[in-house]
Amino acid sequence: MDTREKDIEKLKDYKYGFTTDIENIKAPKGLNEDVIKFISNIKKEPQWMLDFRLKAYERLKILKEPNWQKPKYPKIDYQDLYYYSAPKSMKDKPKSLDELDPKLLETYKKLGIPLQEQARLNGIAVDAVFDSVSVATTFKGELTKHGIIFCSMSEAIQKHPDLVKKYLGTVIPVTDHFFATLNSAVFTDGSFVYIPEGVKCPMELSTYFRINASETGQFERTLIIADKGSYVSYLEGCTAPMRDENQLHAANVELIALDDAEIKYSTVQNWYPGDENGKGGIYNFVTKRGLCKGKNSKIAWTQVETGSAITWKYPSCILKGDNSIGEFYSIAITNNHQKADTGTKMIHLGKNTKSKIISKGISAGFSDMTYRGLVDINSKAKNSSNYTQCDSLLMGNKCGAHTVPYIKNKNFDSNIAHEATTSKISEEQLHYCQQRGLNPEEAVGLIVNGFCKEVLQQLPMEFAVEAQKLVGISLEGSVG
């Protein structure tokens, strides 16, 4: 059996479908002021943080769940969810990796990220999130040397309140849409990154999210600030265990790039997509938004979305600083009964701002894929330009591929170009590959990887390999 077949074998029984048996501390079920106070209290948060949450909750009361999206889902009962759960053994936080609960470590091993090894061999600092509380943060020493802050959100609230106070909620305000506001009210933990002026982060920062306890919504909050002239590349990888009921994931990610700073944010998401009948799976309703606040700043989103029952997210860039650049590279693959409604928003406010969107959608089985994007060039954004390309590939006639771009040009100095195509893998290409000795599945894998190449090459090395494999695996069984 070659490695490829092994990968397929693993996929058949969802590789990450296990539950770690750790007693959880849970907040009482439901959403109300007391639960928010409970979360705030258990995390020993200062008053301003609690006020922030309560303000969001007040707003949430009058907000309605949006319903304009293409993939519809059964109504979520927000009173029937737990908003906080933490592994009990975390109550007294471990000082180092060795003190960690062996069961936790075991979980990560199954996930393929043994902390110590990963830390030592790959030179990646991992801020692993187990359910809602950060387990450990590695490579701290190296980062501290450069003055970089990379810690969990709760730690940042305690230790760097000035920074958090200054930036939290500035890109995604508490009064944003329903899911973002929900997150602002009940977020549990997440990552916080601050890169000081002029520092180029020496390593890729990485987080592995993991949803564990049953019936727990996961509400992550990530805040990344790149100060003047700094650079950071952040990786986010996600896996979740198998569950029958649908789980809600409503995270908020805020990026802020000041003058001449650059943030690269890469995501590989392969959460549990539900079984082949469309039962179970994660609802991935994430709000990701970056603000190019300073001049000459740059934010690049790269995403490979292969998991989740429903993916509904639009990583966006607000190009406020003059000469700032926003980029969005995306591969979204849906198979079986998965549904995705994803894309980006590029909002040009500053002069000479540029944005580029490359989106590749692949749908197979009974799935449905929508690219939805907005390019908005404001009247003050002189001499701005945008280029959008979104291509879709269909496999079989039970699936759907849709493109819904919104283009608004209010500036006569600016250029917008948009292109989209929809096609299938041509018989000629398949024939050519097979003639040269590849079997049909390999041929499809090769062609699909070629189709996605423009995006894959944007990923950092470690991710690119994993992503490339994932692309192949996600489509297994769809060729026929």
Added chain:
Amino acid sequence: MSEQLQSDFDKLVKTSKFSNEEIEFKKNFLKNFIKNGFPNRKQEDWKFLDISQIIKKNISDLSFFNDYSQSNKIDPSILVDGLEHNKIIFINGKIEKIDFNLEDQNKIQIIDETKKDILFDYENSLIDLNSAFSDKIFKIIVKKDYSLKKPLIIYHSTDDKIKSTNINLRLNFELGENSCLKLIDYFTNTTAKNFINIFYNFNLEKDSILKNYKVDKFRNNNLKYSFNNIEQGNNSVSETFILSAGSDYFKNEINCNLNGEYSSAFVNGIFSLKENQQHEIRTTINHLVENTKSYQLIKSVLGKNSKSAYQGRIFVNSKAQKTDGYQLSKAILLDETSEFNAKPELEIYADDVKCSHGSASGSLDENSIFYLMSRGLNYQQSKELLINGFLMDVVEKITDVEIKNLIKNIIGLKE
């Protein structure tokens, strides 16, 4: 507004000659409209230009009553010269003349269809409004194997007598097997603030050809909405050309169902907008069976404070393999206050298809202007030449030579 609608409707019933059955029918449409009101930006299709706001802003005292018992004098100066044609003359909300004298009378039939229901699904309250307040509804049938010798021009005309009024027109067309109709909608409105709501329903049988040219060239302050529903049978062809330039507000909507194999639909449009004009074209092409084709080309030239929007949707059913769909929208923004919006949408459920869309917007190319100026043209001339060339592309798509020349004359485009 609902009280006014009701009282205007009662007035209409009193002055008209509708049968009781027809009135009952209309009452239903009125009820629907009162329930939904004018569409607004909360509805996806009206996101870019909100008609309910635009009407409120432009016509504060909109009245829905139109006295169909009064007839209007036809002003011969509005008629198109230099092209023999059949006529339907529509003045101030009333059809004053239907004239097919140039054709074989046995091959054309006109029937009253006031009682006929609308046979397709729609979520558009303006169609309810139209059906409630329009006069008698006629259906024009072109019989099997007959091609009209001359084009039909529908004159849409208003004069000073009418102001702040909602005018509704509805016509149905049926093109029999292997027939052909060339239809020009010609708008000659003098400057009065009216809201004109037009609804055409076309039924194209096997092998028939429809060519519809909408010419709204002369500057006026009316608000207009036009909806074409086109049902196409096997091997039929529909060609729609829209020149959107005259009115304060004009939204053209084309809903085209390709029900028959090898049918094809073409939509070409020009926006040429100046001060404060807001125009929109929205197309929905539904590819429902195999081997159908659609092609759309929309170009805008936008002056001061003007705004254009293009929403194009290509839908491909899972049965509709071998579909060929194409959309292209291009815009030139001439002023810092002009705005272009586009939403080219693809919704595809079949895998063996070729669908693509493109959209580009920007300013006039300075290099090209430089090139022309270096050859002796002044700035204004170079600009005009470039714009002419840009728009000529769309006019050249018109397949009927006679009409192409007519439209070129109307626009003032020179080759």
